Amino acid sequence: MRRIKGEKKRRVQQVRASTEICHGGKILIVPLEGSHWVNMDIMIKALHSRGHSVVVVRTNKSWYIQDNSPHYRTITVPVTEAFNHDFINSIIKKIIDIERGESSLWSFASLQAEMFTAMFNMHRIMCKFATNMFKDKYLMNSLNESKYDLVLTDPAWGTGIMLAHALKLPLVYNVRWITSGEGHMAIAPSPLSYIPLTGSGLSDKMTFIQRVKNLIFSVIWQAQDGFLIHPQYQAVCDQFFGPEVRYSDLLQGADLWLMRVDFVFEFPRPTMPNVIYIGGFQCEPAKPLPEHLEEFVQSSGEHGVIIMSLGTFVSELPADITNVIAAAFAKLPQKVIWRHKGDRPATLGNNTLIVDWMPQNDLLGHPKMKLFVAHGGTNGVQEAMYHGVPVVGLPVFFDQYDNLLRLKERGAATLLTINTVDKDNNFVEAIQEVLNEPSYRMNMQRLSRLHRDQPITPLDNALFWIEFVMRHKGAAHLRTESYKMPWYxxxxxxxxxxxxxxxxxxxxxxxxxxxxxxxxxxxxxxxxxx
Amino acid sequence: MRRIKGEKKRRVQQVRASTEICHGGKILIVPLEGSHWVNMDIMIKALHSRGHSVVVVRTNKSWYIQDNSPHYRTITVPVTEAFNHDFINSIIKKIIDIERGESSLWSFASLQAEMFTAMFNMHRIMCKFATNMFKDKYLMNSLNESKYDLVLTDPAWGTGIMLAHALKLPLVYNVRWITSGEGHMAIAPSPLSYIPLTGSGLSDKMTFIQRVKNLIFSVIWQAQDGFLIHPQYQAVCDQFFGPEVRYSDLLQGADLWLMRVDFVFEFPRPTMPNVIYIGGFQCEPAKPLPEHLEEFVQSSGEHGVIIMSLGTFVSELPADITNVIAAAFAKLPQKVIWRHKGDRPATLGNNTLIVDWMPQNDLLGHPKMKLFVAHGGTNGVQEAMYHGVPVVGLPVFFDQYDNLLRLKERGAATLLTINTVDKDNNFVEAIQEVLNEPSYRMNMQRLSRLHRDQPITPLDNALFWIEFVMRHKGAAHLRTESYKMPWYxxxxxxxxxxxxxxxxxxxxxxxxxxxxxxxxxxxxxxxxxx
The missing domain is CATH 1.20.5 (Single alpha-helices involved in coiled-coils or other helix-helix interfaces)
Incomplete structure (x- = not known):
């Protein structure tokens, strides 16, 4: 079939209609930290560029969210306790020890306990954040008087959800996770027979034993939610809104769920009319690289370039692993750019450039890009898909294995566990397999074509629907209230x-x-x- | 909030990308008759104007589908028996008698039997259509060699579904109904607690007794499907594809479902990634009226105009009812345009113009339009919504009551049954209520604003996704294959x-x-x- 560019009269009329925009909207944002903030910040800049004024509510102990920005104004709520995100390095060390078989059952139990405690504490601090805010009559009056159009939040933390209720404002999510796993689980029917639970490492095609495992994961998630997390938020609801207001109803009652996946990435599954898919909204065509990087990339000649990054959270791996990785890279004819914060590995080759930070999207979109060694965070995986770059996955924790599994199932990635990286040339062989077997690149480029072939870009879609909620004071007609029925x-x-x-x-x-x-x-x- | 027209650079770039079109696609269409054909014909004209070549497969006994058209070529398959669509007038007479209490339980049973028989015969003829086609080796070879890009069909009849399987082509539906009721029921989880079954006359908020009724309707639909309809299509599958090919799998396995509703009209419910909502795709801004109609409309002065139509199928109502309707219209200060095919009612007033056909969409979009007296067919209801014209509903059969109920629940319509039209000034009072109580018009205009506020028009969306299937040879990534699992x-x-x-x-x-x-x-x- 021949594809040509053409503009039909009716299409152009349509385009004009869809570029009717809302100016002067007022948006109250309660973001999440880490890579979630990186995402939200992109959305904020886009909203700002459409003429909306954005106010970000954060705590005084925020790790990522800057106080000053040309794109938003902040409201800072004091909390006495900061969330200790250093726990991540301690957790990673434990995970590696366990994966290497160097630990006992006791270490496994202690790892689980540490992760549960960290999660519990995080939500405890969020509840304190909400409590301090709701107690501050002056602040709440001023928020009320500011007449915002909507609250935009990431529902993996519950403060924004409760704030929208307190201010009686429409609620929009920029979401992938809720407290009980993947966002869909809260509102869309999710038959456990083909919807794999977060962290289960399962696909949508399961054997009987895998379906049993999936059921067990579902029970664990629901228990964690029901006993550890929701009661904390419910206590805040009880205190400020009365016991008839259920936190789970507030969570499920959002007007729109802007979901950071699409069905090129996610397994097909039931969804709801108020779920809008914006996966890859942060991706954009590559911009030119800084001069020194462009020079380095060009010096790779016909062999091309590999990049490696383990994301926002993982700053350090044990030295023996980094040495193996560096030695493996040194054997390759490609040039390598490695985002690495620890000590310089002794085995580092001349072909490898270590950097503190890199323009990942611009590198992935560079014509010389051959391969991405990634930990499997949603953002990186989406960017690799957008640019059609195949992946060698090194998942560490959370959703990373699940994310990479989705690429692997489509033949666009291969996976290693951290404990096998240093054995039998595993790492270098995985890289060579993805470099030399053309199907990986072809499959990833097919995903890229599917992902890019949408009637409207994911970011424009997100902006359209946020402004839709402003124009119509919510989107109640898209939301079923069936969650209010008793389960029976x-x-x-x-x-x-x-x-x-x-x-x-x-x-x-x-x-x-x-x-x-x-x-x-x-x-x-x-x-x-x- | 101020709304202005503006074009941002990024938006324009996006627009260019989304207007990349597929030219020279070859589409095989197996349409349905009646108002379904009216819809499909609009889609065909749009596909033709985008440079695609369209071939329509029909029988030699087709009632609606013309042999010659500048927009498509036909392939005619001979069948010996025509479907007798005059049965509709007989059914309407029985329904009216029953509603008026002039019939016994026996008449009710005979009506049900007649409707079941008509449906059974319709599908029997469709199976004969398929059988004759599959037996014709020459025709099938020629279809195979023509290398179509996809089959587009309305799955309320199964011939097109089986043809797509025979030709191994991607399958797209232009759909609202399947053999077992509303289209979603085949692929999306549909909890009976808040998804009202077709014909049940229920909304998404049900009492306990209503939920029992809904369950009974579900059982009836499934029994009808399982015992009367599917076995006929399965027999054709057995004969030509072998018994391992299940007709229900073919039905559920379509690449895309272009669904002729949206959630401004339909109650919110679970959906699937491969369902694309194109409700109201046939609506467009009003074109100028023919001179004599414009003159008639203008002569209404400040009072405005009412139109009445009972759709494609209902040509005649009993004389006593049409007399009551005509007398009611005669009392109104408005001008009335009435699409009516029977004898001229004796009570007809000077303010009422009887027509054989009217440009319904153009009339509904006329500034003098005050009210639509409608039978509740999907097309008419969508057009009324698009133009924001409130409705007095006179449902007769099929989905008409359900359609009008959706408007009534949103305060945009009032409903009468045919048997109560002629009692106690019911009809004229219903009209006066909708004319004089501003909330009907305001609610309908709110629905109109919501319906029109989409990032892309429903027709453009339909065309985008049909061409998407052409570009990517299907849309398997949007389709779950969970329907292939055993129920347990x-x-x-x-x-x-x-x-x-x-x-x-x-x-x-x-x-x-x-x-x-x-x-x-x-x-x-x-x-x-x-």
Whole structure:
């Protein structure tokens, strides 16, 4: 089929209509930290460039969210305790020890306990954040008087959700995770037979045993949510809104879910009318590289360039692993750019450039880019997909294995675990396989073509729907309120039980009657005989 | 909030990208008759104007689909029997008699039997259509050699679905109904607790009794599908594809479902990634009226105009009802345009113009339009919504009551049944209520604003996704194949039962063991005592 560029009159009219924009909107944002903030910041800049004024609510202990920005104004709520995000390095060390078999069952239990505690503490601090904010009458009055159009938040933390309720404002999510795993789980029917739970490492095609595993993961997530996390937020709701306001209703009642995936990446699954897919909204065509990087990249000649990054959180790997990685890179004819913060590995080759930070999107979009060694964070994976660069995955924790699995299932990535990197040339062989087997690149470029072939870019889609909520004061018509039904009604348990009871009565009543009549007759006969 | 027109650089770039079109695509269409054809014809004209060549497959007994058109070529498959669509007038007469209480239970049973028979016969003829086509080796070879890009069909009839399988082509639906009710029911989880079944006359908020009714409707639909309709198509599959090919799999396995509703009209519900909403794709801004109609409309002065149409199928109502309707219209200060094919009512007023056909969309979009008296077909309801014209509904059969109910629930319509039209000034009062109570018009205009506020028009969206399927040879990544699982796996019945069995074994095994040990000891003691 021939593809040409053309502009039909009707299309152009349509375009004009879709560029009607809302100016002067006022948006209150309660963001999350880390890579989530990197995302939200892109959205904020886009909203700012469309003429909206953005106010960001953060704590005084924020790690990422800057106080001063040309794109937004901040409101800082004091909390006494900061979340200690150094726990991540301690967790990574434990994970590596466990994966290497150097640890006992006790270490495994202690790792799980540490992760649960960290999560519990994070939500505890978020609840403190909300409590301090709601107690501050002056602040709440001023927020009320500012007449915002909506609250935009990441619902993996609950402060923004409760703030929207307190201010009676429409609520929009920039979301991938909620407290109980993947965002869809809160509102879309999710049959466990083909919807793999977060962290289960399963795909949408499962064996019987895998489906059992999936059910167990579902129980763990729900228990964690029901016993550890929701009660904390519910306590804040009880204190400020009264016990009739359920936190889970507030979470499920958002107007729109701007979901940071799409179905080129995610396995197909049931969804809801108020879920808008914006996966890869942060991706854009590559900009020119800084001069020194461009020079380095060009020096790779026909062999091209590899980049490696383990994301925002992972700053250090154990020296023995980094040495193996560096030695593997040194064997390759490609040039390598490695985002690495620890000590300089002793085995580093001349072909490898170590950097503190790199323009990842611009490098991935460079024509000389051959391969991305990635930890599997959503952002990196989406950028690799957007630019069609195949991946060697080195997942560490959270959703990283699940993310990389989605690429692997489509033949666009290969996966290593941290514990096998240093064994039997595993790492260099994985890289060479992806470099030399053309199907990896072809599959990733197919994903890239599918992902880019949308009627409107994901970022424009996000902006359209945020402004839609402003124009119509919400999007209630897209939201089912079925979550307000009791579970037995939602699942028709009451109807089915009544139906079965009726059938039983209709079946047994004549039997009982017949039996009664027979007995009566028998008795009479006996009496007569006597 | 101020709304202005503006064009940002990035938006324009995006627009250019989204207007990249596929030229020279070859599309094979197996349409449905009646108002479904009216819809499909609009789609065909749009596809033709985008440079695609369209071939329509029809029978020699087609009622609506013309043989000659500048927009498509036809392939005509001979069948010996035509579907007798006059049955509709007979059914309408029976419905009116029943609604008026002039009929016995016997008439009700006979009506149901007649409707089932008509449906059964319709699908029987469609199966004959498919059989004759598949038997014609020459035709099938020629279709195969023509290398179409996809089959576009309306899955309420199954011929196109099986043809796509026979030709191994991607399959796209222009759909609202399937054989077992509303299209979503085939692929999206549809909890009966808040998804009202077609024909049930229920909304998404149901009492316990209504949920029981909904379950009964679900059973009826499924029985009708399972015993009357699917077996006919399955027999064709068995004959030509072998028994391992299940018709229900073919139905569920379409690449895309272009669904002729949106969530301004339909109650919010779970959906799937491969369902694209194109509700109202046939609507467009009003064109100028023919001179005589414009003159008539203008003569209404400040009072404005009312139009009435009972759609494609209903040509005649009983004379006593049309007389009441005409007399009611005669009392109004408005001018009335009435699409009516029967005898001229004796009570017709000077303000009422009877027409055989009218440019409904152009009239609905006229500034003097005040009210639409409609039977509730999807097309008319969507057009009324698009133009923001409130409705007095006179539903007769099929989905009409359900369609009008959706407007009524949003305060944009009022409903009458045919049997109450002629009692106590009901009809004229209903019209006056909608004319005089401003909320009807305001609510409908709110729906209109919501419906029109989309990033891309429904027709452009339909065209984009049809061309997407051409560009990528299908859209498998948007389609879950969970429908291929056995029901007990899909609903995790096997997993849950195994889990319960394991729990039971773990609980009872120690008890059994303890009991065994105790018994052993007791026995020994007894033996010792002896």
């Amino acid at each position: 009604s939602y699942h028709s348990v009451d109807v089915v039980l009544s139906f079965l009871a009726t059938v039983a009565v209709i079946t047994f009543l004549p039997l009982v009657f017949v039996r009664y009549v027979c007995l009566e007759k028998c008795m009479k006969r006996k009496t007569n005989k006597k | 796996s899909y609903h995790s019945v096997d997993v849950v039962l195994s889990f319960l069995a394991t729990v039971a074994v773990i609980t009872f095994l120690p008890l059994v063991f303890v009991r065994y040990v105790c018994l052993e000891k007791c026995m020994k003691r007894k033996t010792n005592k002896k």
